[in-house]
Amino acid sequence: MAAPSVANGSFVSGLFRVFEAGEKLLIERAELLRLDSREKIAAVAARAGLVAVGAACLFTAWLGLLVAWVVACDDVWTLGGRIATAIGAQLVVGIALIVAARLGGSSTDASDGT
Secondary structure, three states, X not given: OHHHHHHXXXXXXHHHHHHHHHHHHHHHHHHHHHHHHXXXXXXXXXXXHXXXXXXXXXXXXXXXXXXXXXXXXXXXXXXXXXXXHHHHHHHHHHHHHHHHHHXXXXXXXXXXXX
């Protein structure tokens, strides 16, 4: 009778060690995943910040271009006409970009097969 209890004891103890090792492995993997996620989040935040600064620079450059055009046409049109033309140009460009984005989005959806 002593032999089966020793065998059971060693089996249970071995099983317990396997579960401990599995638990340690899961904890280590979770820690690695957490550290990896932090690095990825930091990289995405840095890229988003650069994109935001770039977009702000492009926007101010575009506004400067519009102001330069309004000032350059001082002798040709009245101030009201120049401002109305600049607003109209902005409106046309904005609508064209929105339409292009919508058409671009629908063509990629169609290519996915959905």
